[in-house]
Amino acid sequence: MSTDMAPLQAVLFDMDGTLIDSEKLWSIGLVEVADELGGSLSAETRASMVGKDLVSSVRMLMADLGVTGEPAVVQRLLVSAMAREFANALEWRPGAEDLLKAVRAAGLRTGLVTSTHRNLTSVALETIGRDNFDIIVCGDDVAHTKPHPEPYRKALRELDVTADATVAIEDSPAGSTSARTAGIATLVVPLEVPVEPAPLLTIRPSLVGVTVADLQALLLGR
Numbered sequence: 001m002s003t004d005m006a007p008l009q010a011v012l013f014d015m016d017g018t019l020i021d022s023e024k025l026w027s028i029g030l031v032e033v034a035d036e037l038g039g040s041l042s043a044e045t046r047a048s049m050v051g052k053d054l055v056s057s058v059r060m061l062m063a064d065l066g067v068t069g070e071p072a073v074v075q076r077l078l079v080s081a082m083a084r085e086f087a088n089a090l091e092w093r094p095g096a097e098d099l100l101k102a103v104r105a106a107g108l109r110t111g112l113v114t115s116t117h118r119n120l121t122s123v124a125l126e127t128i129g130r131d132n133f134d135i136i137v138c139g140d141d142v143a144h145t146k147p148h149p150e151p152y153r154k155a156l157r158e159l160d161v162t163a164d165a166t167v168a169i170e171d172s173p174a175g176s177t178s179a180r181t182a183g184i185a186t187l188v189v190p191l192e193v194p195v196e197p198a199p200l201l202t203i204r205p206s207l208v209g210v211t212v213a214d215l216q217a218l219l220l221g222r
């Protein structure tokens, strides 16, 4: 454990379930598409989709329903269902908007690191603000999506910051694994599914009352 603490330079935010309460909207969109395909999605499969990318989610949905055919067709159905939900019903998670504003006001660099593809992310950014982020890494920008560390490594490279001067904020097991295996201290605010304790993870019930000083303190002892 080091007694020196690097100054916090950057904060990387997951989107779905962390900044915005979109996992509920994903649940609605998935039910709609399962219905269109003439089946119903199991709770187990839905839970294991949280934090995964679109292509994986479509594959899991089709397998769960026993549907064969062209994944691209199912993917289009899901994207249009989600674009409707995102445009109509997107809400911040408690404390998320205040923390994002505080991080910007403190002059820290920010990145959005999401498994969601760029077309849907663009719809969500109408609510959360494109200008709040210096860089945006989407699910279709990487070869390996969360839980692989590639999305977070790409974000560090694009911001030109090191992992030890950066904090990530996540809600899911897949997202937390991605961030911490990229070497980033991660604040986890679980939403749909619990996240097990692990090195570099700090688990809190929500972002309400979380300050920039709290994020800086996550770099202590790493």
Ligand SMILES: [Mg+2]
Residues within 6 Å of the ligand: 014, 015, 016, 017, 018, 051, 170, 171, 172, 175
């Ligand atoms: Mg998430």
